[in-house]
Amino acid sequence: MVFATDLRPSVPVQSAPLLSLLAFLGAIADVPNALAQNIDAFNPLPPSAPTTLAIQADGKILLGGLFQMPASTFAGVQRMSVDGSVDATFIETEVNNEVKAVAVQADGKILIGGHFDIVGTTAHHYLARLNANGSLDTSFADPHLDADVWAIAVQPDGAVLAAGDFQNVGATARAFAARFTPAGALDGGFANPQLSAEARAVALQADGSVLVGGFFLGVAGHPNIGAIVRFNTHGTLDATFPADPPATNVNAIVVAPDGSIYVGASYNTNDQTGQRPAAKLAADGTLDTMYANMHTDGGTNTLALQPNGKILLGGNFQLIDDTNSRHALARLNTDGTLDTNFGDLNFSFDAADPNGSIFGLAAQANGKTIAVGNFTLAAGGQSRQYAARVVTGDAVVSKLSGQASGASVIATWLRTGDGPELALPPILMHSSNGVTYAAVGPMARIANGWQATANYNVAGTPFYLQAVATTSNGAGNGSSGQVASPVYVSDRIFADGFEP
Numbered sequence: 001m002v003f004a005t006d007l008r009p010s011v012p013v014q015s016a017p018l019l020s021l022l023a024f025l026g027a028i029a030d031v032p033n034a035l036a037q038n039i040d041a042f043n044p045l046p047p048s049a050p051t052t053l054a055i056q057a058d059g060k061i062l063l064g065g066l067f068q069m070p071a072s073t074f075a076g077v078q079r080m081s082v083d084g085s086v087d088a089t090f091i092e093t094e095v096n097n098e099v100k101a102v103a104v105q106a107d108g109k110i111l112i113g114g115h116f117d118i119v120g121t122t123a124h125h126y127l128a129r130l131n132a133n134g135s136l137d138t139s140f141a142d143p144h145l146d147a148d149v150w151a152i153a154v155q156p157d158g159a160v161l162a163a164g165d166f167q168n169v170g171a172t173a174r175a176f177a178a179r180f181t182p183a184g185a186l187d188g189g190f191a192n193p194q195l196s197a198e199a200r201a202v203a204l205q206a207d208g209s210v211l212v213g214g215f216f217l218g219v220a221g222h223p224n225i226g227a228i229v230r231f232n233t234h235g236t237l238d239a240t241f242p243a244d245p246p247a248t249n250v251n252a253i254v255v256a257p258d259g260s261i262y263v264g265a266s267y268n269t270n271d272q273t274g275q276r277p278a279a280k281l282a283a284d285g286t287l288d289t290m291y292a293n294m295h296t297d298g299g300t301n302t303l304a305l306q307p308n309g310k311i312l313l314g315g316n317f318q319l320i321d322d323t324n325s326r327h328a329l330a331r332l333n334t335d336g337t338l339d340t341n342f343g344d345l346n347f348s349f350d351a352a353d354p355n356g357s358i359f360g361l362a363a364q365a366n367g368k369t370i371a372v373g374n375f376t377l378a379a380g381g382q383s384r385q386y387a388a389r390v391v392t393g394d395a396v397v398s399k400l401s402g403q404a405s406g407a408s409v410i411a412t413w414l415r416t417g418d419g420p421e422l423a424l425p426p427i428l429m430h431s432s433n434g435v436t437y438a439a440v441g442p443m444a445r446i447a448n449g450w451q452a453t454a455n456y457n458v459a460g461t462p463f464y465l466q467a468v469a470t471t472s473n474g475a476g477n478g479s480s481g482q483v484a485s486p487v488y489v490s491d492r493i494f495a496d497g498f499e500p
Contacts, residue, residue: 037343039379040368042389044084049386050372051114052360052474054102055420057482060087061362061370063387064099064112064479076119077102077112079134084387091134093120100164101478103152106427106468108132113149113162113478127152127162129184141184144170151202151478153210154470156424156442158182161190163199163212163478175220177202177212179235191235194220201476203253203261205283206425208233211261213250228253228263230285241285252477254303254311257422257445259283262311264300264477277313277320278303278332292336296320303477304361304369305421307448308394309334314358314371328358329371329390345390348377362473364389365483367396367418394418400485402465409456411440413467413485414449420483426469428452434464434489443467464489 050065061080076095079087100114110130112119119128120136126149129140147165154160163177169186176199179190199214213228219237227250230241252264261281277300280291298316305311313330320326320338331342347356356375363369369390378384395417403410411428425445429437443450450467467485474480 037341037345037390037392039345039382039384039388040391042084042370042387043384044080044086044387045385046078046372046387047385049359049374051098051100052102052479053362053370053372054104054473054479055362055364055370055471055481055483056104056108057468057484059364062102062104062110062481063372064102064114064474065372066098066115076114076116077110077130077134084389089133093130093134093136095119095128100148100150100475101152102474103154103160103480104482105129105154105158106470106482109137110134111152111154111160113152113164115148126164126166127160127180127184139183143178143180143184143186145178150198150200151476152480153202153204154480155204155208156427159187160184161202161204161210163202163214165198176214176216177210177231189234191231193229193231193235193237195229196220196223200251201253201478203255203472203477204424205230205255205259209238210235211253211255213253213263213265215249217248227265228261228285242287249299251299251301252303254305254421254472254477255423256305256309257425260288261285262303262305264303264313264315277315277317277330278311278336280336290335292332294320294332294336294338295322296326297322301357301359301373302361302475303472304363305472306363306418307397307415307421308417310339312361312363312369314361314373316355316357318355327354328356328373328375342392345379346377346381347371347373347375347388349374350376351381360474360476360479362479362481363418363420363471365396365398365419367392367394369418392418398485400465400467400488402488402490405453407455409454409463409465409490410451411443411454411465411467411488412446412449412451413443416448420471420473420481422450422469422483423472423480424470426450426467426485428454429466429468430454430456431464431466432461434487437464437466462490 048067050063052064059082064077076099079090096118097116103111126145129137145166146168150164160180176195177193179187195216196218197216201213203211210231230238250265254262277296280288296317297319300315302314328347331339348354358373397416399414425442428440431437440454443452465488471481
């Protein structure tokens, strides 16, 4: 067995092109990052604070907001190389107002949502799709929404969920959340959710259920439901999902592989009311009372769950539990307590004002995490203009292996340590030539990773495997990216299985 580090497979079914850099970074196992917890040299210098961001499977970075990059005529969304330089291959399709959410599809196309109504020269009301090269995808129709989109989630079948300020899709009522077909048409099979106020976050559970969070305190016929609700696959309310204790102003939702739900916002508990940076719910929506009830002096805007179970928080806070200084960024342990090994990186608005804000976080495959927000200084006064990259020094493990089992191959993707946790089960991909990949199917959760069986008779036949998955990114976790495993290559097959 060898790990390929120079292959660039083109995956027409489920995955975008996967570049050699990602395979190299992902193949590094049990090796800490070279730097201690700090920020690195990443400093792309956007002229104003990006609203959101997402990471592509090849490691490139999409920034969304209301800004124009240096030496560019472009506003709305821009793609950066891994080093923070502007990606000159990305076509500059101008968006006429703020982009609030970005979602990378498995085929590499890019959904954008926000406050805009024109993309390039074409009318697209608050939701549009770009091709992988940045040009407008004209096959995605104008959805005719009447107000902003703040969050996007892409289902495995390609259907698109949007949440935000809108109440109508054309002439059809859709109160603050709706589902669209892969071609951009309103999906009539997803009912009007009838939320009472704006939505800010949307997330998918593995069974297809849809979680929506926001400012609402009721759904039609259920006036006492708090600001996180669950809908079934047809858009009808799941009344079994608890709303006690109620949440208020839910800004972010992340679903863990074990089904647990993390919520970032103000969150009221039975014994105390206040700013809670993150709450943990069981898969059925009940509050996990064993998860520590930490408190902050400001809200949480974004969460970044790691494979080791720890979670990064980005927001407007400066203190945790009144005594622990954490300027806009902190990390919690698996039990919800403050991770004291993750110190204060002092994200500050400027030298005179330490009250910086982080709007969005996105973890990279190598364990580093990019933050965007309203700050110009970080980590001991280093200049970072609205974007920075955090290095923790913690170990990152990402290993894809294969084992012969009769006429099949059992593929295992082990993932622990830092890096991005997966928002949905990964898809295993198979190739006979290392160029064209086809989907085998979703992988199942095992301890510290994922596993699937590829039913191919591979005796004496070289082949390639790779797993690709969606990650939760950006402001309110309403953006999403892609992450890929290392490429597994089998070029020598033995009677008792694969070479270890």
